[in-house]
Amino acid sequence: MSGPPGDPLSPVAPAGRADPADPAGEGDSADQAGSADPRLAGLTGSTVVVTGAAGGFGRAVSRALAQAGARVVLTGRDPDALDRAAAGLGVPADRVLAVPGDLTDPAAMDRVAAAALRRFGRVDALVNNAAVFGPLGPTWTLDERSWWHAMEVNLRGVLRGCRAVLPHMTAHRAGRIVNVVSSAGRTRWPLASAYSVSKAAVITLTENLAVELRRHAVSVFAYHPGLLDVGMAEDPHRFAERHGPAARAIAAWLRDQADSGGLTPLRTAVTTLALLLTGAADPLSGQYLTARDALAALACSRKADAR
Known part of the structure; x- marks a missing residue:
């Protein structure tokens, strides 16, 4: 995908990547994206925390995980929207937990993790999905507090989520974290510097965490779902x-x-993310991955390179 207009140097994403989840291009709504996929059977009984779970992509991810048999802990700022999202997952209520929380609150993710452990006894995975776009315009003209707020949510929120669940994951030597990022963190996005810089920082944070977590058997990925027909593109x-x-x-x-x-078809984006949580891509821990990457082929290649 090329970058926004106004940036003639913005590169185009590499061509030739397979679309393993949705070759027919099906699935363009949050509800349609939730049907069960047999490749996700390994998620049955696992506990997954999803931030930004009331929004379009977060809601679709939560539904797909629930349909695959996972116990889902949804968190977000709006309690009413969160309750609606939880009620719409289409699974028994005892497999769903909604915990309101604002990522700018230093203790919010600690409360979410504690609630998940009380209810389900474990946290197997975290999807750091919550984000804001931040102020738009020439960087030097933007309100500094608004610019930094994007860092607080997009970067510090991810850090807080990781810090909340990693003591449990490292103690049990198991866990997976998906940090939702964007091509804006890999290329320049003029007029959206707060968003672009925050996502670039999350990509680098992911790389560092992957190395630190290797001996603890915890995987972490920077995942770009693509431009979806939800949110700003809708x-x-x-x-x-x-x-x-x-x-x-x-x-x-x-x-x-x-x-x-x-x-990117929503089903493709959601299913590829869910596949990351099954362990299918663990050899790719630390990498920037996209919705259209052929995860199995990339993982096999990484294993071969490691021999």
Whole structure:
């Protein structure tokens, strides 16, 4: 995927990547993305914490995990939206726990992890999905507090999530963490520097954590789901209205991506993330991965290189 307009040097994503989850391009809604996939059978009985679980992608991920047999702990800022998301997972209530929490609260993720352990006795995986886009415009014109707020949510929130669950995971020598990132962290995104820089930092944090966690048998991934038909790409006009004049160029780029087939099917994005939690990609711990990567082939290649 190329970057937003205004950046002639922004590279195009490598071509030729397989789409293992949805070759037919099916599944374009959060509800459709939740049907069970036999490759996810290994998730049955596991406990997964999902941040930003009330939003479009977080809700779809939570539903897919629940349909695969996982016990899902949903967290987010809006208690009502969180309860609606939990009720919509389509599984028995005793397999779902909603714990409201704001990632800017230093103790929020500790409370989420503690609630998960009390209810289910274990935490097997964490999906750090919550994020904000941050202010848009030339960086030097932006309100510094708004710019830094994006760091607080997107980077520090990920750090807090990891710190909350890793004592349990390392003690049990098992666990997987998926940090949801973006191509904005791999290339430059003019007019969206707060978002871009925060995601770049999460990618590097993931690389460091992977090395530190290797001896503890815990895997961590930086995962880019692609540009999805939820959130900002779902309604570029509304996105531009909410974020002001600087968002118009990005909104136009979003429309171009949608018109040219540049969106990733939601089912593909969700299923690939869930596959990371099964252990299928553990040899790739620390890597930046995308929804269209052929995980099995990449993992086999990494194993061969390690011999």
